Amino acid sequence: MSSKKGFSRRGFLQGAGVGGVLGTGLLEREAEAAPAGAAIAGPGAVPITLTINGKPVNLTVEPRVTLIDALRDYVDLTGAKRVCDRGTCGACTVLMNGKSVYSCSVLAIDAQGKSIETIEGMTSPEKMHPVSQAFWENDAQQCGYCTSGFVVACKGFLDEHPNPTEEDVKHGLGGNLCRCGTYMGVRAAALQAAKQMKGGKNG
Amino acid sequence: MANTPDYSWPPMGQRKVIGQRVKRLDGPVKATGRAKYASDTKPSGMLYGAYVACPHAHAKVTSVDTSEAEKMPGVKAVHVMAPAGTEIQWQGWEVAAVAALTEMQARDAARRIKVAYEAMPHLVHEEDLSKAGANARKGSEQKGGDADQAFQQAEAVSDGQYGFPVITHCCLESHGSVVQWQGETASAWPSTQDVTGYAGQLAASLKIPATNIKVQMDYVGGGFGSKFSPGAWATVAANLSQKAGGRPVRLFLDRQMEQTIAGNRPSAFAKIKIAGKKDGTITAWDSASWGSGGFQPGGPPPQPYVFVNIPNYRRVHTGVSLNVGPSQAWRAPGNQAASYLTCCAMEDFAAKIGMDPIEVFRKNVNYAQPAFQERYQFQLSKAAELAEWKKLWHPRGQSGAAPVKRGLGVAVGTWGGRGHASNCRTTIHPDGSVLVEIGTQDLGTGTRTIITQVAAESLGLPVGAVKLEIGRSDQPRDGASGGSSTVGGVSTSTRKSAVNALEKLFEAAAPALSALPEQLEAVDGKIQVKGSPAKSLTWKEACRKLGTASIAEMGSFNGRNDGAGLSSEGAAGVQIADVSVDTETGLVSINRYVAVQDCGTVINPKLAESQVYGAIIMGISTALFEERIMDRQTGHMLNADMEFYKLAGIGDVGDIVVHMDIRPENDSKGVIGLGEPPAIPICAAVGNAVANAIGVRVAHLPMTPEHVLNTLEGRNA
Ligand code: FES
Ligand code: FES
Numbered sequence: 013m014s015s016k017k018g019f020s021r022r023g024f025l026q027g028a029g030v031g032g033v034l035g036t037g038l039l040e041r042e043a044e045a046a047p048a049g050a051a052i053a054g055p056g057a058v059p060i061t062l063t064i065n066g067k068p069v070n071l072t073v074e075p076r077v078t079l080i081d082a083l084r085d086y087v088d089l090t091g092a093k094r095v096c097d098r099g100t101c102g103a104c105t106v107l108m109n110g111k112s113v114y115s116c117s118v119l120a121i122d123a124q125g126k127s128i129e130t131i132e133g134m135t136s137p138e139k140m141h142p143v144s145q146a147f148w149e150n151d152a153q154q155c156g157y158c159t160s161g162f163v164v165a166c167k168g169f170l171d172e173h174p175n176p177t178e179e180d181v182k183h184g185l186g187g188n189l190c191r192c193g194t195y196m197g198v199r200a201a202a203l204q205a206a207k208q209m210k211g212g213k214n215g
Numbered sequence: 216m217a218n219t220p221d222y223s224w225p226p227m228g229q230r231k232v233i234g235q236r237v238k239r240l241d242g243p244v245k246a247t248g249r250a251k252y253a254s255d256t257k258p259s260g261m262l263y264g265a266y267v268a269c270p271h272a273h274a275k276v277t278s279v280d281t282s283e284a285e286k287m288p289g290v291k292a293v294h295v296m297a298p299a300g301t302e303i304q305w306q307g308w309e310v311a312a313v314a315a316l317t318e319m320q321a322r323d324a325a326r327r328i329k330v331a332y333e334a335m336p337h338l339v340h341e342e343d344l345s346k347a348g349a350n351a352r353k354g355s356e357q358k359g360g361d362a363d364q365a366f367q368q369a370e371a372v373s374d375g376q377y378g379f380p381v382i383t384h385c386c387l388e389s390h391g392s393v394v395q396w397q398g399e400t401a402s403a404w405p406s407t408q409d410v411t412g413y414a415g416q417l418a419a420s421l422k423i424p425a426t427n428i429k430v431q432m433d434y435v436g437g438g439f440g441s442k443f444s445p446g447a448w449a450t451v452a453a454n455l456s457q458k459a460g461g462r463p464v465r466l467f468l469d470r471q472m473e474q475t476i477a478g479n480r481p482s483a484f485a486k487i488k489i490a491g492k493k494d495g496t497i498t499a500w501d502s503a504s505w506g507s508g509g510f511q512p513g514g515p516p517p518q519p520y521v522f523v524n525i526p527n528y529r530r531v532h533t534g535v536s537l538n539v540g541p542s543q544a545w546r547a548p549g550n551q552a553a554s555y556l557t558c559c560a561m562e563d564f565a566a567k568i569g570m571d572p573i574e575v576f577r578k579n580v581n582y583a584q585p586a587f588q589e590r591y592q593f594q595l596s597k598a599a600e601l602a603e604w605k606k607l608w609h610p611r612g613q614s615g616a617a618p619v620k621r622g623l624g625v626a627v628g629t630w631g632g633r634g635h636a637s638n639c640r641t642t643i644h645p646d647g648s649v650l651v652e653i654g655t656q657d658l659g660t661g662t663r664t665i666i667t668q669v670a671a672e673s674l675g676l677p678v679g680a681v682k683l684e685i686g687r688s689d690q691p692r693d694g695a696s697g698g699s700s701t702v703g704g705v706s707t708s709t710r711k712s713a714v715n716a717l718e719k720l721f722e723a724a725a726p727a728l729s730a731l732p733e734q735l736e737a738v739d740g741k742i743q744v745k746g747s748p749a750k751s752l753t754w755k756e757a758c759r760k761l762g763t764a765s766i767a768e769m770g771s772f773n774g775r776n777d778g779a780g781l782s783s784e785g786a787a788g789v790q791i792a793d794v795s796v797d798t799e800t801g802l803v804s805i806n807r808y809v810a811v812q813d814c815g816t817v818i819n820p821k822l823a824e825s826q827v828y829g830a831i832i833m834g835i836s837t838a839l840f841e842e843r844i845m846d847r848q849t850g851h852m853l854n855a856d857m858e859f860y861k862l863a864g865i866g867d868v869g870d871i872v873v874h875m876d877i878r879p880e881n882d883s884k885g886v887i888g889l890g891e892p893p894a895i896p897i898c899a900a901v902g903n904a905v906a907n908a909i910g911v912r913v914a915h916l917p918m919t920p921e922h923v924l925n926t927l928e929g930r931n932a
Contacts, residue, residue: 084255085263090248091249095857147242155388155659156245159248187864193829193830194828195832
């Protein structure tokens with residue numbers, strides 16, 4: 013779960029008055045992997061291509077637009093939610109190259125060249141991923157606003173930890189918050205899904 | 216049919232669908248991210264809104280200049296809510312708003328609105344009443360019996376101070392809506408606890424007929440009492456929409472504003488003295504309490520709580536008006552504070568006389584309302600058994616020499632939970648399909664599932680054979696989901712509506728079965744003659760007898776007496792916290808938490824347990840971590856985010872044991888709401904467990920290392 017770090021990237025960039033210049037340590041690292049010439053973009057809207065759920069998607073966004081806002085407002089993938097908008101709650105979790113990230117803390121332009129998997133790509137009511145199925149069976153959702161983030165984070169966690177103990181689950185999903193108090197269901201769901209994913213080779 | 220049909224629930228042992236652990240019907244859409252919330256809604260042409268909020272806790276607006284903002288790219292409308300001359304009473308007060316093509320453009324433009332203020336003196340703290348000055352308003356003293364004499368003659372007197380800070384609802388979906396207002400009509404997609412009441416409230420501020428406002432809400436991302444009214448927010452979105460030529464506008468609070476102004480639970484502080492005998496009998500109560508619900512100071516929490524008939528008492532409450540965002544109803548308004556103050560003071564009395572607090576609660580249970588006395592005795596025993604109280608409890612402070620101390624604490628709660636007025640329509644079509652409609656909302660409590668189970672049970676069908684539609688202003692009127700009133704309301708109206716529809720179906724099917732309608736029953740997908748199941752029609756065959764005319768029957772509940780014992784009020788619960796306190800770091804952790812709870816007839820035990828788990832987890836979060844921190848100098852909320860306003864995570868809540876008290880004597884009461892009752896005792900149980908562990912009372916919640924260490928080291932916490 014080390015890829016989940018809170019960065020106040022947008023406030024930082026704007027506060028520093030540097031528009032779309034890639035300035036933080038995190039972003040520099042990301043920039044190394046980006047194509048040459050991508051180090052400066054904006055401040056106006058720029059065309060970008062994101063790979064979302066296996067398909068290339070072309071968008072025109074300002075460099076300061078976060079991945080969560082790009083997904084929700086430009087692509088209408090609204091499963092991931094924007095709640096704290098500051099890397100604390102996990103409601104915006106998506107998988108980037110297979111790892112959980114807070115999509116409120118990633119700029120859309122920096123997500124280019126990565127494979128982005130959202131809850132919509134991972135599971136559907138008609139063909140539920142074992143994690144979703146386990147969330148349903150263990151009643152791991154009430155209002156449901158945190159649930160997409162939890163389900164995606166749970167998949168990301170189980171992909172890396174196929175045999176978790178309950179203690180592992182508490183640590184592994186500690187980056188997601190729920191106000192309705194569904195944690196008992198989530199613990200049981202994560203353990204059940206782990207069993208099923210091993211048996212069914214799903215995920 | 217002249218006679219009223221028998222609406223009463225089938226006997227406990229004969230229910231087929233009610234009482235089953237049916238999985239939440241909206242689980243699949245929620246667990247796959249497909250549930251659409253108001254904040255996900257994007258009608259075509261939608262604009263994004265952004266606010267300008269006042270940075271001062273108390274100020275007068277001297278000018279608002281929007282000219283530059285109006286010229287910014289993408290801006291379609293600017294609306295001023297607080298023009299020059301407005302006196303602002305808290306930080307975060309909405310001054311103006313902008314609608315633009317993108318959210319970034321709206322925020323950029325909002326920053327260009329120039330507002331000038333004349334700052335005024337503010338007060339944002341209430342713990343120290345001596346500093347509240349004229350903002351403190353003392354109520355009149357209430358007395359009963361002879362408290363003075365009882366205190367003089369007491370064998371023992373305990374006294375203590377207790378405090379309970381303001382906390383915020385922190386709904387994950389912030390407050391807001393998408394609104395489209397064109398001329399005389401409007402559409403709203405709100406995040407609300409009150410679909411039925413929404414149009415009327417919005418109509419009053421838009422000055423158009425309520426019938427011209429369409430409201431739709433499928434899912435809401437948390438409310439907990441803070442989302443009853445459209446608030447100023449919907450009006451602002453509507454005004455922006457109209458100014459933008461009728462394009463829909465999405466306007467939700469950002470997290471900082473959500474934390475600052477969208478709702479909170481009032482604080483409660485008290486100095487309490489209890490007099491009593493060495494055998495545990497309490498003889499007198501004396502409390503001086505104070506607290507603040509924001510600019511409106513708010514009323515006193517009911518004290519003494521549950522043990523309401525303590526014969527000699529004196530109490531007085533002081534409300535403090537502060538320059539902070541207003542309080543909103545919070546899951547069991549007043550009762551969390553009441554339970555905290557009373558149960559902590561009683562535990563201190565028990566410690567004073569060296570008695571087990573459970574025995575003190577038992578000893579005084581005859582001060583509770585008669586209907587609850589036996590139930591509390593039972594629940595105290597059951598909770599003690601589940602928490603291994605006999606084995607694990609020790610007299611206060613006798614927790615060994617090791618730095619980590621373990622302790623147990625007990626507390627009680629009660630709540631009415633009577634159903635609200637509700638109307639339901641059941642339609643049976645000739646093809647056998649069934650539609651149930653209610654203008655209600657499912658807050659995540661399981662309302663959809665409950666209604667469907669009641670309809671299916673009543674019609675002798677499986678859950679999958681009933682289609683349910685909720686969440687629209689044009690459906691039969693229900694009430695606001697507050698005060699645990701939904702389940703009693705919708706289950707009663709649904710039962711009546713389904714039974715009424717079934718009576719009509721019996722009339723249509725009776726001739727084919729050579730029977731009278733009143734001789735028929737609906738069982739396992741068949742309409743059959745009572746006592747001779749061989750004479751039957753399948754559900755579909757029976758419905759075909761309707762010809763081309765569908766049945767559509769209403770069921771109504773007036774919110775008082777349903778005449779059939781379907782729903783009532785009065786839930787009780789006992790909870791025990793088992794904690795460990797590290798006296799070197801001040802860290803409190805929950806080992807186990809036990810809740811015993813009744814709520815009358817339980818329609819779905821799985822969802823009922825989820826309600827209790829959820830209430831406890833939220834409560835543990837408030838007891839251990841949550842507190843609004845205000846800066847005296849600036850009047851700002853310092854932790855208006857989710858990083859420094861900390862919610863409990865999945866590893867912070869220990870193991871939780873829930874026992875639903877579903878004994879026949881409780882079941883016979885009918886359905887009683889469950890959202891509030893289990894949310895009440897947690898702060899008190901945790902506070903008492905900490906006192907039991909470390910030997911002294913930590914006066915103020917939350918049980919943070921700061922408060923615990925200050926108490927241990929004798930600093931004034
Ligand atoms: S919205 Fe991204 S972590 Fe909270
Ligand atoms: S289910 Fe409501 S926030 Fe988690």
